[in-house]
Amino acid sequence: MSRKQEQDTGVPAIDRDTAATGRMRLRGVVDEAWRDIVSGTSHAFMLMLILAALVGGLSAADLFSIRSIAQQVDRYIASGASTYVIEFKGRISGEACERLSSVDGVLASGALRSKNDKVTSAVLPSASIPSLDATTGALGVFASSTRSGTVTLSTRDYDGIWLSSQAAQSVNASAGSKLALHAGGSVRIAGVFQYPDDGRSSNYQYVALSQVPVDANDFDQCVVKTWPVPDALQALLQSTVSSWPSDASQQPTISQLNATQGSKLDAVKAFRERQSALAPLVMLVIAFFIGFAVVRVRRLELASAMHCGEPKTALWLQMLLEALVWCCSAILVTLPLTIWAITHMDTGIIIASPTLVGILSRVPAAALAGVLAGVTLAMLVTRERDLFRYFKNR
Incomplete structure (x- = not known):
C-alpha cells in the first residue's frame, strides 16, 4: 500500500493487515470447527446424546424429588x-x-x-x-x-x-x-x-x-x-x-x-436436604471429565497442529466452539422437560414456577460450565513438546 493511501485512511497499514489477518484466522477456526463437526471427527452427535441423557436424567431426578415433597405437603394440608x-x-x-x-x-x-x-x-x-x-x-x-x-x-x-x-x-x-x-x-x-x-x-x-x-x-x-x-x-x-x-x-x-399426621411438617428442611439437590454438582463433575476426555483423545492431532505453526489459542477456541455446539444441542434437547414441568407438575404449594425454572436450569448450566472447564484444562496440559510422547503412546 502506498504512503498516500495510508495517509488518506489515517490508519497505519500494518494495523489494517493485522486486523484482516485476525478476521481470517477467526474465520478459519470457525470453518475448521464446523468441518470437524460435520465430518464426525469431534463425535458431536454421540456426545450430544450422552450429555442430553445425563442432563435430562439428573434434572428429572431433582424434579420428581421436588414433586414428591410437594405431594407430601399437599396430603398434609388436605388431611x-x-x-x-x-x-x-x-x-x-x-x-x-x-x-x-x-x-x-x-x-x-x-x-x-x-x-x-x-x-x-x-x-x-x-x-x-x-x-x-x-x-x-x-x-x-x-x-x-x-x-x-x-x-x-x-x-x-x-x-x-x-x-x-x-x-x-x-x-x-x-x-x-x-x-x-x-x-x-x-x-x-x-x-x-x-x-x-x-x-x-x-x-x-x-x-x-x-x-x-x-x-x-x-x-x-x-x-x-x-x-x-x-x-x-x-x-x-x-x-x-x-x-x-x-x-x-x-x-x-x-x-x-x-x-x-404429626404436629409439624418441615417442608423447607425436606426441600433443602433432598438428595437430588446435589444433581448440579454431580453434573458439573461428570461434564468436566467429559470435556477433558474429549480433548485428550485428540492430543496427538492438536500437538501436531501446534507443531505445524497453528497457535494454541486458535486450537483452544476451536475446541470450545465444537464443545459449545454439542453441549448446547444437548441442553436444547432437554428443554421440553423443563417446559412440561412448569405446565403440568403442580409444585406451587412449596415453590413458585419462576423459582422452579431457576432450580431446573442449574443442571444444564453445570453441564455447560463443566464441559468448557474440562476442555480448557485439557488444552492447557496439551503441549507441542510432548508430540513425540503422544505419538509413541497412541
Whole structure:
C-alpha cells in the first residue's frame, strides 16, 4: 500500500493487515470447527446424546424429588393437619377470626357457634343432625376440607345449609336439593363438604352448618387453615378471644383438626436436604471429565497442529466452539422437560414456577460450565513438546 493511501485512511497499514489477518484466522477456526463437526471427527452427535441423557436424567431426578415433597405437603394440608381450632365457648370474636385470613400463612379462617336446635329431616327423624352457626370463612374452610388450597364460594353457596358428607348420605341429600323437614317445610342444601374418617376430629363428622353474620363476639370456635403454619400461630389464635375471664383457670383450648399426621411438617428442611439437590454438582463433575476426555483423545492431532505453526489459542477456541455446539444441542434437547414441568407438575404449594425454572436450569448450566472447564484444562496440559510422547503412546 502506498504512503498516500495510508495517509488518506489515517490508519497505519500494518494495523489494517493485522486486523484482516485476525478476521481470517477467526474465520478459519470457525470453518475448521464446523468441518470437524460435520465430518464426525469431534463425535458431536454421540456426545450430544450422552450429555442430553445425563442432563435430562439428573434434572428429572431433582424434579420428581421436588414433586414428591410437594405431594407430601399437599396430603398434609388436605388431611386437616395444618388446620387448627381454638375453642372458648361464647368468647370468640367472629370478626377477629375472619381477619386472620389476611395474615401470611393463613389460607382461610372462620368462626363457629353451637345451636340448640337440630336439623330433623322427614326422611330420618330419629337421627337429628347437630347444627352450627358458621361465618362465611368457616364455610370456606370446610368446603376445601380435603384440598390443599381454598375454594371461592358464590352468593348462591350461602343460600341454605351445608351438610357433612356423612350427614348428607344419611338423609340422601345433595348440593342444590331440598331437604324435607320433620316439622314441615324444607331447607335448601347449599353444599356438601367432605369429611373423611382419617383421624380428623369427630366434632364435624355429622353436622349441619348455617351461615350467619360475623359481627358477634359469642362464637365458640375459630377454625384456621394454614400453610405454611405461622410461627406465631398460638398468639394469632388467642387474638380472636373477645373477652378473657377473671378466673385464670378458664383458658381456651387449641388443637389440630387432625393430629394423626404429626404436629409439624418441615417442608423447607425436606426441600433443602433432598438428595437430588446435589444433581448440579454431580453434573458439573461428570461434564468436566467429559470435556477433558474429549480433548485428550485428540492430543496427538492438536500437538501436531501446534507443531505445524497453528497457535494454541486458535486450537483452544476451536475446541470450545465444537464443545459449545454439542453441549448446547444437548441442553436444547432437554428443554421440553423443563417446559412440561412448569405446565403440568403442580409444585406451587412449596415453590413458585419462576423459582422452579431457576432450580431446573442449574443442571444444564453445570453441564455447560463443566464441559468448557474440562476442555480448557485439557488444552492447557496439551503441549507441542510432548508430540513425540503422544505419538509413541497412541
